[in-house]
Amino acid sequence: MRDKIVAGNWKMNNDLAETEELLGKLKMQMVKEPEATVMVAPSFTNLYPTFQALKGTSVIVAAQNMHESENGAFTGEISASMLKSVGVNTVILGHSERRAYFHETGELLAKKVKTAIDNGMTVIFCFGEELEDRKNDKHFDLVEQQLKEALFNLPQSSWKNIILAYEPVWAIGTGETASPEQAQEMHKHIRNLLNKNVGKEVAENTSILYGGSVKPNNAKEIFAKEDVDGGLIGGASLNAVDFMAIVNSF
Numbered sequence: 001m002r003d004k005i006v007a008g009n010w011k012m013n014n015d016l017a018e019t020e021e022l023l024g025k026l027k028m029q030m031v032k033e034p035e036a037t038v039m040v041a042p043s044f045t046n047l048y049p050t051f052q053a054l055k056g057t058s059v060i061v062a063a064q065n066m067h068e069s070e071n072g073a074f075t076g077e078i079s080a081s082m083l084k085s086v087g088v089n090t091v092i093l094g095h096s097e098r099r100a101y102f103h104e105t106g107e108l109l110a111k112k113v114k115t116a117i118d119n120g121m122t123v124i125f126c127f128g129e130e131l132e133d134r135k136n137d138k139h140f141d142l143v144e145q146q147l148k149e150a151l152f153n154l155p156q157s158s159w160k161n162i163i164l165a166y167e168p169v170w171a172i173g174t175g176e177t178a179s180p181e182q183a184q185e186m187h188k189h190i191r192n193l194l195n196k197n198v199g200k201e202v203a204e205n206t207s208i209l210y211g212g213s214v215k216p217n218n219a220k221e222i223f224a225k226e227d228v229d230g231g232l233i234g235g236a237s238l239n240a241v242d243f244m245a246i247v248n249s250f
């Protein structure tokens with residue numbers, strides 16, 4: 001049985017006061033225990049206050065990035081142990097914005113994933129094609145390559161700590177969502193790849209989230225698809241009412 005997960009990626013939004021306000025609203029909206037596991041990923045500076053504010057709830061706090069080294073002279077970077085020391089055991093890796101703006105390659109991401117797993121953390125691993133790839137019918141191959149580069153060398157036992165997030169780049173922050181059928185088609189492809197490269201058990205048990213302009217008005221249809229196990233939500237996660245409407249779309 002796969003976990004249903006809805007994760008909010010707050011990206012580089014919200015200072016401390018705004019984060020506290022959003023957390024207050026979020027807690028007010030959580031009148032009943034959601035069916036899905038809920039996660040939120042604030043900026044580094046807001047991780048600890050978020051962890052403190054959500055103590056006693058089932059919401060998991062995730063980081064948006066992490067360095068691949070355990071420690072050392074890497075000015076401006078954050079390590080796995082630093083995250084764990086403030087209550088954060090989940091990290092988003094491979095987001096398309098990190099790949100595009102910070103030149104994160106598959107090789108680097110393989111190292112980051114390994115460090116996170118070695119530290120007992122859970123990884124939300126993001127990947128997905130650009131519009132050009134889809135237009136050229138390269139999207140299935142591209143996704144396979146991204147998974148192969150960073151994940152397919154992992155031992156089977158690591159997969160219990162991996163959540164996949166398929167995010168077609170053309171659908172991120174654009175208002176243009178993959179149709180539920182496009183999402184299902186790709187998620188099925190991903191599950192087949194897991195089956196072929198890692199094994200049946202991992203294929204059946206790994207949660208695959210969809211990300212890219214998920215909103216309250218389209219979440220239900222997307223989440224209803226057989227191989228879609230939830231969502232990684234950007235813009236709509238900054239509004240507590242919208243985010244909880246998405247969480248409750250299962």
Ligand SMILES: O=C[C@H](O)COP(=O)(O)O
Pocket residue numbers: 009095167171172173174175211212213214232233234235236
């Ligand atoms: O991490 C989240 C994704 O980039 C989706 O962002 P979005 O919901 O604003 O399109």
